[in-house]
Amino acid sequence: MARTVIPFGPQHPVLPEPIHLDLVVEDERVLEARPSIGFIHRGLEKLVEKKDYIEFTYIAERICGICSFIHGQTYCQAIEAIMNIAVPPRALYLRTVWGELSRIHSHLLWLGLMADAVGFESLFMHSWRVREQVLDIIEATTGGRVIFGSCKIGGVRRDIDAAGISDMLRKLETIEQEIRRITKVFINDSSIKSRLCGVGVLSREEAYDLGCVGPTLRGSGVAQDMRQLGYAAFADLQVEPITRTEGDSYSRCAVRCDELLQSIDLIRKAMSKIPAGEIEIKVTGNPSGEVTMRTEQPRGEVVYCVKANGTRNLQRFRVRTPTFANLPAVLKVLQGCELADVPVLVLTIDPCISCTER
Amino acid sequence: MAYFEMCRLALKWALTKPPTSRYPFQPRKVIPGSRGQLVFTKDNCVYCTVCAKKCPTGALLVNRAEKKWAIDRLRCISCGYCVDLCPKDSLALSTSHGNAATSRTQEFH
Numbered sequence: 001m002a003r004t005v006i007p008f009g010p011q012h013p014v015l016p017e018p019i020h021l022d023l024v025v026e027d028e029r030v031l032e033a034r035p036s037i038g039f040i041h042r043g044l045e046k047l048v049e050k051k052d053y054i055e056f057t058y059i060a061e062r063i064c065g066i067c068s069f070i071h072g073q074t075y076c077q078a079i080e081a082i083m084n085i086a087v088p089p090r091a092l093y094l095r096t097v098w099g100e101l102s103r104i105h106s107h108l109l110w111l112g113l114m115a116d117a118v119g120f121e122s123l124f125m126h127s128w129r130v131r132e133q134v135l136d137i138i139e140a141t142t143g144g145r146v147i148f149g150s151c152k153i154g155g156v157r158r159d160i161d162a163a164g165i166s167d168m169l170r171k172l173e174t175i176e177q178e179i180r181r182i183t184k185v186f187i188n189d190s191s192i193k194s195r196l197c198g199v200g201v202l203s204r205e206e207a208y209d210l211g212c213v214g215p216t217l218r219g220s221g222v223a224q225d226m227r228q229l230g231y232a233a234f235a236d237l238q239v240e241p242i243t244r245t246e247g248d249s250y251s252r253c254a255v256r257c258d259e260l261l262q263s264i265d266l267i268r269k270a271m272s273k274i275p276a277g278e279i280e281i282k283v284t285g286n287p288s289g290e291v292t293m294r295t296e297q298p299r300g301e302v303v304y305c306v307k308a309n310g311t312r313n314l315q316r317f318r319v320r321t322p323t324f325a326n327l328p329a330v331l332k333v334l335q336g337c338e339l340a341d342v343p344v345l346v347l348t349i350d351p352c353i354s355c356t357e358r
Numbered sequence: 359m360a361y362f363e364m365c366r367l368a369l370k371w372a373l374t375k376p377p378t379s380r381y382p383f384q385p386r387k388v389i390p391g392s393r394g395q396l397v398f399t400k401d402n403c404v405y406c407t408v409c410a411k412k413c414p415t416g417a418l419l420v421n422r423a424e425k426k427w428a429i430d431r432l433r434c435i436s437c438g439y440c441v442d443l444c445p446k447d448s449l450a451l452s453t454s455h456g457n458a459a460t461s462r463t464q465e466f467h
Contacts, residue, residue, distance in 0.1 A: 051414060058414045058437050126367055129377050136389065143393035143451070149437050157442070158391075184363050 003031065006339070010039050014117050014343035017353035021346070025339055033334040033342075035327065041357040045317050052312040053079060053287055057152060063319060064355040065146055066109060067297040069102045071319075071355075072151040077231060078293040078306040079153050083285065088278040089233070091155035096233040096270050098141070098148055099295075100263040105134045105146075106298035107256045107263075108179075110350045111186060114253060117343050118195040123185055130178045137168055155280025165271050176264050183257035196250035200333035200345045203247055210328045214300020215259065216349050219252035221245040226296035237269050249348045256350075286310050297322055299350045321355040388453050393436045395456035398427055402448035409440035409449060429465050431456070 003026050010018030018039040024032040047059055061072035073095050080087060112127035135145045141160050142150040150157050160168070186192060202212070207220035217224055218241055225241035227234045242258045244251035288310035294303050300322030307316040326349040333345050379386070405427065410420040417433035418440065420426070441449045 055412065055414045055439070058435070058439065122368060123364070126371075132377065139389045139392050141391075143391050143438070144436075147435075149393060157438070181363060181367060185367070189364065 002026075008033075008342060008346075012343070014113075014347060015351075016113065017351065019346075019351060019353045021334075021342075023334070023339070023342065028339045030334050030337050030339060030342060033331050035331060037327075037353065037357055039357070040354050042354075044358045045319065048314040048317040050313070053308065053314055054153060054283075056314065056317075058149070061147060061149065061151070063358055064321070064352055066106045066352060067102060067299065067302075067355070068146055069098050069142075069148040069151060070295055070297045070302065072148070073099060073232070074293050074295045074302055074304045075306075076151050076153050077295070078291050078304045079287055079308075081291045081293060082287040082289045082306065082308055083153075083283070085154055085281065085283060087155055088281060089275045090159070090277045091279045093233045093270050093274040094156045094158075094160065094279065095151060096237070097160075097267050097274075098138070098150060099232065100267050100270075101134060101138050102148070103263045103298045104175075104260055105131050105138065106350075107260050108134065110256060110298075110347075111182070111253070114344070114347055115186075115192075117347050118192055120189075120192060123182070126182055130175060130182060133171065133175050133178075137171055140164070141168065152280065154283040155278070157280070159279045165274070169268065169271060172264055172267060176261065179260050179264070183260065186253055186257055192253075193250060195341075195344060196253055197246075197248060199249045199341050200337065200348055201246070201248045202329055202333055204245075206332060207247065207329065210332060211325050212300075212329045213322045213325045214297070214350075215252050215255045216300065216326045216329055218243045219255045220247040224301075226294050226301045229294065231293075231295055233270055233273075236273060237266055239266065249344055252348050286312055287314070299323060299352060299355075300325065319355075319358055321352065321358070323349065323352045323356045326351075327356070390453065392453045393438055394452045394454045395431075396429060396434055396436065396440070397450045397452045398429070399448045399450070400427070402446040403427060404446055406445065408443050408445065412443055413440055431465060 003024055006023045006025055008021040008023050009015050010020045020036045022034040023030050044059055044063055048056055051059060057072055057075060060075035061068045063071045108127050108131035112124045115123035115127060139145050142148040202220050204221040207217050208222055221243050223241040223243050225239055227239040242255050242262060244255050287308035290307040292305050294301055302322055303320040305318040306314060309315045330346060330349055337345055405420055405422040405425055407420040410418040415433045415435055417430045419428040438451050441451055
């Protein structure tokens with residue numbers, strides 16, 4: 001049969017956000033995928049010229065609707081590094097806890113979307129039902145459901161009191177039991193395995209050479225996690241990257257399932273060690289200098305590059321998001337795949353297009 | 359065994375109350391500390407214009423001469439930055455998210 005080009009996206013039931021792929025197919029097999037992005041470019045990086053460096057925290061947090069807190073946290077860390085601000089330890093622990101809650105709700109969202117993509121709708125509902133309980137904890141502690149708004153330059157804007165901490169830990173116990181039940185289905189169910197096992201295999205070398213990050217890289221056996229850099233309170237918490245060696249869609253799913261439980265463990269550890277004291281320090285003056293900051297988002301490593309020249313407005317601001325780093329891997333695994341596997345493979349990197357285009 | 363795990367999940371939730379509520383007939387559970395609509399208290403305000411100058415989205419408009427404080431509800435993102443800055447504590451965030459608006463009209467106080 002002659003080659004045909006099938007447009008996939010920007011509007012497609014499996015895509016939460018718009019990306020367009022031209023799929024060159026022969027029969028039911030994809031030979032090549034040509035991406036085009038730029039449907040939701042908002043020019044956020046340019047906004048540093050209009051908003052001062054303190055106001056920009058709110059914009060940085062809105063780069064993404066899911067890993068919002070870690071965007072805000074990375075921006076604040078970058079400015080704090082330029083201005084040599086020593087953030088109080090309690091604030092660092094609170095940032096860690098909220099960052100991990102953000103990871104839990106992002107992974108549960110992804111698991112739900114993946115269940116939906118493979119046609120397991122009841123599991124999708126159950127994943128999102130558990131996610132709702134995590135969002136309730138986030139709303140009670142920060143005031144927002146997905147846009148936390150609790151990180152500021154020099155610390156955090158809200159504290160969690162002792163009653164709040166014990167309430168959170170009590171709720172997390174129920175959530176952990178629920179997550180264990182749901183992930184057991186993701187790991188063992190034969191219908192999920194038949195859709196994911198051996199689909200989109202990315203070898204360790206390929207994943208490394210293509211510059212993959214996050215669960216996509218760890219699913220191929222590379223133990224790389226930016227939390228090991230020890231930012232926020234991770235220096236005291238010892239994070240061991242969760243890896244799998246198969247490199248297929250199933251291993252990427254399994255990595256995320258295990259990371260959910262790891263994040264709950266990290267929150268427990270952080271809450272047992274959280275020191276008392278101030279949650280913010282007063283910030284005066286303007287930043288001057290240049291810094292690159294790397295943190296681990298649910299989807300992988302994010303890189304912030306900030307350049308300031310001593311005025312209220314930053315001179316240059318640049319973000320390299322995890323989805324941007326993982327896109328070459330998607331194009332690689334799409335070559336030679338079945339047409340029916342395309343939605344699963346695109347979803348397997350947890351694409352966040354609004355992050356990518358900013 | 360995973361079949362039975364899913365069966366257990368389905369059975370449990372078939373027999374228990376649904377986690378969703380019948381909104382708007384049943385009001386949403388209020389979570390204390392939630393960042394909702396911005397509430398303005400006229401009595402304390404000295405019309406210093408700090409909130410209007412610092413609002414990240416430019417949702418506030420303050421006229422010192424006429425003693426007018428206005429908000430564009432569709433622009434406000436309930437970030438609470440103005441609440442932190444207000445020297446007279448005349449701004450606060452309520453837990454209610456308010457009514458939906460269809461037009462970009464300013465609310466004057």
